[in-house]
Amino acid sequence: xxxxxxxxxxxxxxxxxxxxxxxxxxxxxxxxxxxxxxxxxxxxxxxxxxxxxxxxxxxxxxxxxxxxxxxxxxxxxxxxxxxxxxxxxxxxxxxxxxxxxxxxxxxxxxxxxxxxxxxxxxxxxxxxxxxxxxxxxxx
Numbered sequence: 001x002x003x004x005x006x007x008x009x010x011x012x013x014x015x016x017x018x019x020x021x022x023x024x025x026x027x028x029x030x031x032x033x034x035x036x037x038x039x040x041x042x043x044x045x046x047x048x049x050x051x052x053x054x055x056x057x058x059x060x061x062x063x064x065x066x067x068x069x070x071x072x073x074x075x076x077x078x079x080x081x082x083x084x085x086x087x088x089x090x091x092x093x094x095x096x097x098x099x100x101x102x103x104x105x106x107x108x109x110x111x112x113x114x115x116x117x118x119x120x121x122x123x124x125x126x127x128x129x130x131x132x133x134x135x136x137x138x139x
Contacts, residue, residue: 001032003067011035013061017054021045026088029095034107036095038088051078077128081114106130 002010011028014035018025024040037054041047055074062072083091094101102110108130115122 002062002072004032006062006065006067007032009065010058010062014054014058017057018050021050021053023050027092027095030098031102031107036098038083038091038095047080051080075128077111079111079114081118 007030011030014037015025015028018028018037018039023042023045026038026040028035028037030036039050041050055078059073062068105113108128111128112122114120
């Protein structure tokens with residue numbers, strides 16, 4: 001997990017990576033276990049390439065900072081969801097308030113909720129691990 005005191009620096013790094021790939025990072029946020037990024041993409045971009053480059057370059061940045069005793073790496077899973085222009089402010093608020101949101105829901109629960117919301121079929125065994133299990137208060 002990324003130390004809480006370093007999250008803003010990681011978010012800035014990721015926004016810079018996205019910008020350097022000639023995409024528009026509208027907002028980057030998240031928690032110590034995962035990130036969200038709302039990005040305005042050009043038509044030429046290959047999603048999987050952008051995600052791979054964000055993960056590789058930000059992991060390298062985090063490891064160079066030596067914030068963790070062990071080598072940092074992102075988990076293999078990711079999700080991409082598309083939103084209309086009219087939803088930008090709502091999505092930005094959601095991303096900015098991740099720390100509040102995740103007081104009652106784990107990342108895995110959030111991810112499943114989005115898969116269900118967008119009618120994406122999934123295999124329970126292929127979902128990301130529940131990093132926060134036991135750390136989240138149930139309401």
